[in-house]
Amino acid sequence: MNPEFERDLGITRRQFFGKSATGIGMAALASLLGEETVHAHSPFAKPEGVGGGAAGGRLDAGGNAKAKRVVVLWQGGAPSHVDLFDYKPGLEKLRGTDVPDSVRKGTRLSTMTSGLKKFPVLPSIKPFKAYGKSGMMLSELLPHIGSLADDICLIHSMHTEAVNHAPGVTFLLTGSQIPGRPSMGAWATYGLGSMSKDLPAFVVMTSTDTGRTCGQLFYDYYWGSGFLPSKFQGVRFRSEGEPVLYLKNPDGLPDGLRRKQLDDIGALNAQHLSEYGDPEIETRISQYELAYKMQASVPDLLAIEKEPAHILERYGKDVHRPGSYARNCLLARRLLERGVRFVQLMHSGWDQHGNLPTQLAEQCRDTDQSSAALILDLKERGLLDDTIVLWASEFGRTPFVQGDMTKAAYGRDHLGSVYSMWACGGGFKGGYVHGASDDFAYNPVKDPMDGHDLQATILHQLGIDHTKLTYRFQGRDFRLTDVFGTVQKKLIV
Template identity: 45%
Template structure:
């Protein structure tokens, strides 16, 4: 070992401690030490550019578009109609209901708050939706509404990170990063995991699309919905393609030498990031060029060519990315945190998101893409059936965080559409039938992509990790 070219960290890794790691890796079984710990490939099963030797079963979908409603939409004002709440409005919630529960702001004298909008049945399936979802009502037969979702977290940042990474603690890989690592991308000139955001700041921040302990090239790449999709993706003045290619080749050679000498994993991620950026330079401008989108399509989404970055514009971009082979497209839309003025807040958010969400389903369907695309909609938790205190009734009319029960929906390949799964009690407080955990949602998404969630693992710090940790079950009743 040449001590002059060895870092302090490498010195400790390659001495006695390093030998211990080698021994442990040997004991842990072949695949676990290198990442994947599952099925070995047979002839013709290899997946190009992926760590997973083979899919565990035939996939139902090729890609996922996840519409994440950050801040937690009120399921009681959108999807889960509870007439009993209207009867009890203004009265204290029974103490037995909230006994032993933990909340962000709820007081012991919290009063019941009834639904703020009218509910009606729609479609052949007869699903009940709020009047503020008129566009989603038109595609309700394409949805599977999941009313019985629950989570372990009751504050925004850890709950948002939990839904996206399977852990409330920052530093774990996001779902899209797991998919990029496990099954690669269909596109060689766009990232496999792309992030689009609208509506403002996100409590969970960049931890929600992090690669965590996976190689850095698998992290989500934030795109802008106007101008250059990625800052500095264009060449500066005076740099032509030939000069840039030569520069990248030189950098790759230098980085490769450093990689061989020091064995630092991040160097390979850097090389691959440079190469991906180079390939994106030709694809990204075309992706952002909406001249091929007809006015009727843009109007269907509720956007136009001058739109500088709305949720609707991002939905159009999501469909364009799906067409071009991006594996996991995550749309974050914040602004659903309504501790006060829940009626006004929900109305405003639905004006921004309802039309575009429904149009995305319609657009994918008419292009023949809905059959192999999964669209997911939901937030980090739900909202309580009561205001934060009786003094707030008639004044703020807001709802608190509610991890025990909330609603999500899915549409697309492999999903039995036109159903409402799960049931809550008459106050919408507890799940009483077909409850599903956040880890079950994650396991089901992986299942639809052909992955057994227990088999996609990565060994880090001496133990194999997975998206669902040691939990999660596929939601069989959701499947077609």
């Protein structure tokens, strides 16, 4: 735009096109296509439904929602399904022999083992036992989760194309191996909105083991909003210092003056929003208000000393250590009962390429008790029926050894062709084992499913048809499951 023209009009080039996009241009398009059509696909359209969700009854999955909330217990680094979940007693007789070529059949492996000439079988390092009335077979390393076997839906047939951590995590949490798509929590809160007035709809907390194993980095796009308005991204609670930065009033600023300051800023933002219709301005308005409310709600949330002693003991001694997985599990329960829609706990330390016997046992001690405690707490409070608890990771581990199994430094490499995870609550069948792998725990042989199938099933339990929860971006309608995904009816009631 000519600078003199900008001066005469009293607007900048940016303002001119901004006004045009929501003014004459949008009006003209509406007259051609019909008002309802345009605004249904406009990224500036205000979400419908209770609590700011986009569903508004239009995305119903064909029945009443079984779940209202989701908590993801992410086990970063890939726990060994061979050692924890997928019982293969026949592998003991094959110890040290090669996994046959016919089983491996060109399966993609990481560069750490793809060039090997030998693939010696390493059976489970600890015994399995039957748990619950269902007789579910789990490792003795997981006694607390095992005690809840009749509540758990154990999936043995997950698979993924990814063999490296970041692409694997990104795929399961966003539907694409390439960063930039909205996360599952962002899609859920976009579709359903918030149930809490003074806490975010989507909260993330991270933890790692106590430095014994290789920890994976947690990138913010694992809980990002991608091309959705940023108000749907996860709010990360920090493990040290203030859980959320800048919640406190600046020194010397009394609360009354802070309230007046926010009102004035809100009025200016509202005027700007009416002129441009930019959803990020709406986000700014809502987040200022939410932050103000969180000044009171967050300290109360974090006051775990108010919990009865037997509840604290249930989560284990690490519950008293800020930033621990146990503390985060307890905070997850407190968030869920306060109306938070989606909670994502990211825990690292499962990447056992070496010293598997010691490190796997330590990692299970860090997570087993508190994972089970969260389920018990939800169950006692009547929240498990409508809360999905998902214990998941990016892929599994190889049934062949990495390193020298005659020495303590051996481990297992990444395996995406088949692995295990579990879910419970929110209408997932308890005491049920879904799918199966082959005799080497290397390939799925029954009811295979991938991340898109899991995402479709979770959205279905939340009452949303995954094919209808879309958002128009760069000329096409995107969804969490891309163009894939099948609801796995066998998993759910």
